[in-house]
Amino acid sequence: MSRISEHPILQFEEKPVITFTFEGRKLEGRQGDTIASALHANGVKVLSHSRHHNRPRGFFCAIGKCSSCLMTVNGKANVRTCVEPLVEGMDVRRQPATGGELKW
């Protein structure tokens, strides 16, 4: 885990653990995390892949604008994981660039 433990201005007290799965693997985040911040803290840098060249995409804007962090969460595609709060038991997965086939 790569979290800030000491800081001259901010205080980051130990917060309760939230367990979730990433690609079926059990990981731990903290209360107050978004899905992407929890993944980042666990060293997961590749969140998705680009449509045409399949290049890795990571955490970029952190405010739900850039589409780099779109993932499938609890079966729902295209969730902006950088602004979606982490919830106990979430099933988080990488997805094809478009989020899979469109269902109407």
Add this chain to the structure above:
Amino acid sequence: MVTTQLLVVGGGPGGLAAANAAASLGIEVLLVDEGLQLGGQLVKQTHKFFGSREHHAGVRGIDIPDLLMQHQGKITVLSNTAVIGCYEDKVLTAVTGEDKYFKIRPEAVVFATGASEKFLAFPGNDLPGVYGAGAVQTLMNQYGVLPGKSVLMVGAGNIGIIVSYQLLQAGIPVRAVVEAAPNIGAYLVHASKIARAGVPILTRHTIVEASGTNAVESAVIARLDDDWQVIPGSEREIEVDVVCLAVGLSPVLDLLRQVGCKTKYVPELGGEVPLRDSQLKTSIDWIFVAGDAAGVEEASAAMVEGRLAGAAAAAQLGADKGEAANVCAQCQASLDALRRGPVGAKIRAGIAKLEGDAANA
């Protein structure tokens, strides 16, 4: 359909100040913000503000949203809600979370939608490990998560320099700050802090490439000549896993464009900016702008602009004209003070280009 007198879009420094000013003048305000927490970029700004006391000098950005919400009037706040459409008949569409859609019909709107980060073209700029400076601040200062092990900062304006200092505070080494211009753009008091900590600030330098398999493992930097071209042979490779881009901001104007507000290209203010009059009314009678959306400046100016736009909108919506005019006059004097001197020269030049009544443009 939700109805309100004044809709404020954006809960950063500009929007909070606008909502506060209008509510204090007796106007009913709906404040819509897409974040989970009000404050916009303030929630990650751990440094103390400059200026005078009326501009919250000496107060850390993270403590300002609470100050701005101490108002007497009525403000309804909708967080985690994005306004996604704005139409000529004064109807706006919005979504809460991922899927709760609804309409809003206000009598007037203040758009305080802020700015988005500019990007830079170089091979490898799409690799994980290349972040906007805002994202690095968010990760560290909001979530307490370290962005990586060592950093190359691109840009020595205020954001690049302040975020470099924040990285040092979080315990992450900044290998270098590169700046393509011949001078450091940031306030020198901040630049000196990181220079004293041993971080080289390399002016007339740029990033040439970032490389790595699945994420950034190294970056190449190089010197620039007087024509901003890379000097062959000056390339150096440095081992970093974070490339942080702090190369400027542009106003977020999607909604203003959609509804047809007139804009103009003013590089001094970040690019395309809405035309507006001295009280921040756009070319459309019921739409005002404030903060970075009106032209990229900094949070102190955004707060004053928010108050100005909020009071001007309130006057139009039937608030006490004398009282509102007083607030507007105070704000205009305050903005003049903020923009005085060499630091404000660029902003003054930009605003001069926008001068003239937006309605006549």
